[in-house]
Amino acid sequence: MNDMSRPPVAAPPKISAEDVVSFCDFFYKKTGISMDASRRYFIDRRLEERMAANDCKTFREYLALVKFQPGGGEMQALINEMTVNETYFFREDYQFQCLTRHMLDEIADRRGNNRAPIRIWSVPCSTGEEPYTIAISILENWGRANDFDIEILASDIDSRVLGRAQEGIYEARALHRVPTKVRDTYFRKLDNDRWQVIDDLRESVDFSLVNVCNPTQMARMRGIDVIFCRNLLIYFDDLSRRRAAEHFYEALNPGGFVALGHSESMSRISNIFNPRKFPEAIVHQRPVS
Amino acid sequence: MALLKAKAAENVANPASQSGVSPASLDSDDPMERRRAVQQCVEEPNPVAALLGLLREEHENIVRQAAFTELAALGTSEAAQGLAELLSNADPALRNGALEALVAMPEQAMGLLAPLAFCDDPDVRIFAVMMANELPSERTADWLIALAAKEQDANVCSNLAEAIGGTGRRDALPVLQAIIERFPREPYLAFAAETAMTRIREG
Ligand SMILES: C[S@@+](CC[C@H](N)C(=O)[O-])C[C@H]1O[C@@H](n2cnc3c(N)ncnc32)[C@H](O)[C@@H]1O
Numbered sequence: 001m002n003d004m005s006r007p008p009v010a011a012p013p014k015i016s017a018e019d020v021v022s023f024c025d026f027f028y029k030k031t032g033i034s035m036d037a038s039r040r041y042f043i044d045r046r047l048e049e050r051m052a053a054n055d056c057k058t059f060r061e062y063l064a065l066v067k068f069q070p071g072g073g074e075m076q077a078l079i080n081e082m083t084v085n086e087t088y089f090f091r092e093d094y095q096f097q098c099l100t101r102h103m104l105d106e107i108a109d110r111r112g113n114n115r116a117p118i119r120i121w122s123v124p125c126s127t128g129e130e131p132y133t134i135a136i137s138i139l140e141n142w143g144r145a146n147d148f149d150i151e152i153l154a155s156d157i158d159s160r161v162l163g164r165a166q167e168g169i170y171e172a173r174a175l176h177r178v179p180t181k182v183r184d185t186y187f188r189k190l191d192n193d194r195w196q197v198i199d200d201l202r203e204s205v206d207f208s209l210v211n212v213c214n215p216t217q218m219a220r221m222r223g224i225d226v227i228f229c230r231n232l233l234i235y236f237d238d239l240s241r242r243r244a245a246e247h248f249y250e251a252l253n254p255g256g257f258v259a260l261g262h263s264e265s266m267s268r269i270s271n272i273f274n275p276r277k278f279p280e281a282i283v284h285q286r287p288v289s
Numbered sequence: 290m291a292l293l294k295a296k297a298a299e300n301v302a303n304p305a306s307q308s309g310v311s312p313a314s315l316d317s318d319d320p321m322e323r324r325r326a327v328q329q330c331v332e333e334p335n336p337v338a339a340l341l342g343l344l345r346e347e348h349e350n351i352v353r354q355a356a357f358t359e360l361a362a363l364g365t366s367e368a369a370q371g372l373a374e375l376l377s378n379a380d381p382a383l384r385n386g387a388l389e390a391l392v393a394m395p396e397q398a399m400g401l402l403a404p405l406a407f408c409d410d411p412d413v414r415i416f417a418v419m420m421a422n423e424l425p426s427e428r429t430a431d432w433l434i435a436l437a438a439k440e441q442d443a444n445v446c447s448n449l450a451e452a453i454g455g456t457g458r459r460d461a462l463p464v465l466q467a468i469i470e471r472f473p474r475e476p477y478l479a480f481a482a483e484t485a486m487t488r489i490r491e492g
Contacts, residue, residue, distance in 0.1 A: 238393035242358045249351070250321075270389075272354050 015044055019059040023047065026063070031079060031157060032213035032240030046081045050074070080160040084235070087126040089133050089170075090177045092230065095259045096133060098280035099226065100141040103257050107225045108144055110255055110288075117149035120226045121251070123212060125154035128165025129174070130228060131205045132197055136186055153224070155210035162207050168197030213240060218247040225253055230261035233269070245270040255288040320349040327355045336363060341371045344383060353382070357390035369397035373405065376416040388416055392423040399424060402432045411442040418445065422452040430456040437464045443472050447481045454485030457492040461485075 020043055024035050035043060047059070054074065056062035066074050090096070099120075107118055120138075122131040131154035138145050156162050172193055175183055187195040196202075210217045212232070227248050233241045248258050249272050258273060259281065260266060266273055266284045273284035313325035330339045340356045347353050360368045375387035391398040398420055405417035418436070421429040433456065437449040446468050453461045465482045472478045 238395075239358070239361050239364075242354075242361065242393055246355060246358060270354060271385075272351050 015047055015059050019063075020044070023059075023063065026067070027078075027082065028237070028240075030075070030213070031082075031211060032237075032244065033082070033235045034237040034240070035082075043082075046078075050078055050081060053077075076159055080158050083158045083161075085126045085158060085161050087129045087231070088177060089129045089175060091130065091133070092262055093133075093137075093177075094280040095228070095230075095283075096137040097141075098259070098278045098283065099134070100137050101280065102278045103226055103283065104138070104142050105144070107255070108148060111148075115148065116223075117151045118226075119151045119153065119224045120228070121221065121224045122152070122154040122228045123210060124156040124158075124229070124232050125162075125165055125207070126156055126158070127161045128154065128168060128197075128205070128207075129170075130154070130230070131165070131207075132168065132186070132201060134228065135201055135205060136182060140182065152205045153208065153221075154205050155208045155221075157209070157211045159209055162209060165205075166202065166207050168202045169194055170196075212244050212247060215247070218251065221247075221251040223253055224251045225256045227252065227256070227258045229258060230264070233260065233264045238269070241269045245272065249273070249286055252286045254286055256286050258284040258286075260284070315343065320352050323347070323349065323352045324355045327352055327359060330356075331359050331363065337365065337367045337371050340368075341375070344375065344386075345378075350382070353386055357386045358393075361390040361393040364394045364397060366397055366400065369394060369401055373401050376405075376413045377408075377410050384412075384416060388420055388423075391420055395424050399426075399428060402429065406432070406436050411445050414440070414442065414445045415448050418448040418452050422455065425455070430458050430461075434458065434461045434464050437461070437468060440468075441471075443475050443478055446472065447478050450478070450481040450485040454488040457489055459489060462489060465489075 020040060023043070028034050047062070051059070051062045054062060054065060056065060066078055069075070104118065111118075120134055122134060125131050131152050135152050138150060154165065156165075169190065170187075172195060175187070175195060178187075183195065186198055186201055188198055190196050210221070212218060212229075229244070229248065233244060236244065245258075245266065252258070257276070258266070267275065272286075274287055276283050276285045313322045313329060315323055315326040315330075317323050317326070327340070327343060330336050330343070333339050337360065340360050344353055344356050347356070357372075360372055369391060372387040372391050375383050378384055378387075391401070402417060402421055405413060405420075408414055408417070414436070418433065421433050430453075433449060433453050437446065437453060440446050440449060450465060450468060453465060465486050468482045469479045
């Protein structure tokens with residue numbers, strides 16, 4: 001059979017260099033995530049998949065769908081494809097020690113007789129390992145937990161990971177950093193390979209879809225005492241980082257704390273927070289007055 | 290295990306406190322309200338002038354930082370130009386803030402490097418070097434090396450040596466050697482240049 005007689009094979013939709021630039025620009029404005037040409041292969045593949053899924057012949061057609069589709073379903077699907085969701089239980093656990101040994105006591109002392117709830121926000125929370133770690137750390141290690149109402153909020157821009165976080169089902173190997181006693185207290189075994197966070201704990205975490213670059217969504221988050229924002233700002237450029245820092249400032253109560261990932265440095269982003277050096281970690285505090 | 294409560298998001302949602310809902314005043318005594326007013330400034334016909342004027346009068350850091358962020362977000366050459374002018378302001382907090390805001394608008398900041406090299410004030414040239422250091426690229430490395438080849442101020446040269454050390458560019462070695470020879474009576478400068486040369490050779 002010669003080439004001419006082959007049935008035509010649908011060529012993958014073509015995405016040009018300019019298309020990628022305009023896509024990155026659009027995606028950055030929506031999410032704060034700055035992607036450069038070094039991730040071209042990754043970007044192209046995801047875009048091609050989404051274009052095929054929507055039967056779009058040209059990139060322009062697809063971009064129009066993403067931008068103007070009522071309800072924004074395709075935008076959400078695209079975000080879910082493009083995010084890096086890696087996370088694990090007790091990641092950088094010195095920060096949780098810092099929380100239960102120092103930050104919470106300081107917040108509780110400042111409350112005095114005011115028994116307003118203490119609010120902790122894990123953003124981004126990805127598949128839930130971080131907020132559950134926070135909850136477990138408090139229950140296990142903070143002696144005054146019973147004296148306060150504690151609310152744990154957890155948010156991400158990716159709706160798919162939020163669903164998984166709420167479900168709270170993890171493979172056995174995802175729990176390798178979790179001590180056996182803790183595992184047996186806060187998880188129940190589903191089968192040989194999977195464990196689920198117990199209902200009480202799952203129901204105590206409030207999961208919500210939040211894009212930290214969206215001012216309207218961020219304006220809903222107020223009265224927070226501690227924000228864990230770890231391994232997000234590395235994907236942002238300087239301007240989005242500054243903006244995120246400003247949103248966090250407003251979301252926090254005076255004296256509230258932000259904890260960033262170990263490779264993220266607030267001093268390079270903004271000077272609106274005061275660095276607080278605790279034995280376990282440096283965190284960033286909104287000035288008390 | 291009754292200590293953890295759900296439904297937190299509804300508790301926190303308080304539309305009345307949403308920023309940008311009611312117009313805020315720059316004359317308010319409350320810095321948070323002035324900050325909100327700054328964020329609304331961008332709606333004005335000439336936001337760059339308004340924000341720069343405000344920066345010169347406002348002393349509260351949190352308000353100033355919001356103005357810097359808005360200028361960086363505007364990202365225009367006019368905003369960059371205005372920020373560059375603050376690099377020679379007497380107030381170090383304004384100089385630093387301007388530098389950070391410029392770094393957050395890398396395209397515009399790169400465009401400013403060439404003219405800043407000709408500024409008479411050595412302090413401004415130091416800021417320009419610090420800015421180039423925060424914008425690593427071949428273009429900024431070229432700029433640093435070209436400035437180092439002719440710079441006559443010892444303090445600027447010491448900043449240049451440090452920044453050039455981070456570029457890893459071997460063609461900068463003769464330029465660094467020339468700095469040592471240009472300032473025979475400044476041992477700290479020789480030290481800075483030699484450290485940079487070692488970094489490059491070992492890098
Ligand atoms: C690497 S995970 C970090 C999870 C966890 N904080 C940790 O450190 O293990 C990054 C998460 O950031 C989320 N993300 C990316 N851009 C975001 C945005 N603009 N707003 C909220 N979440 C975002 C992604 O969906 C992803 O789940």
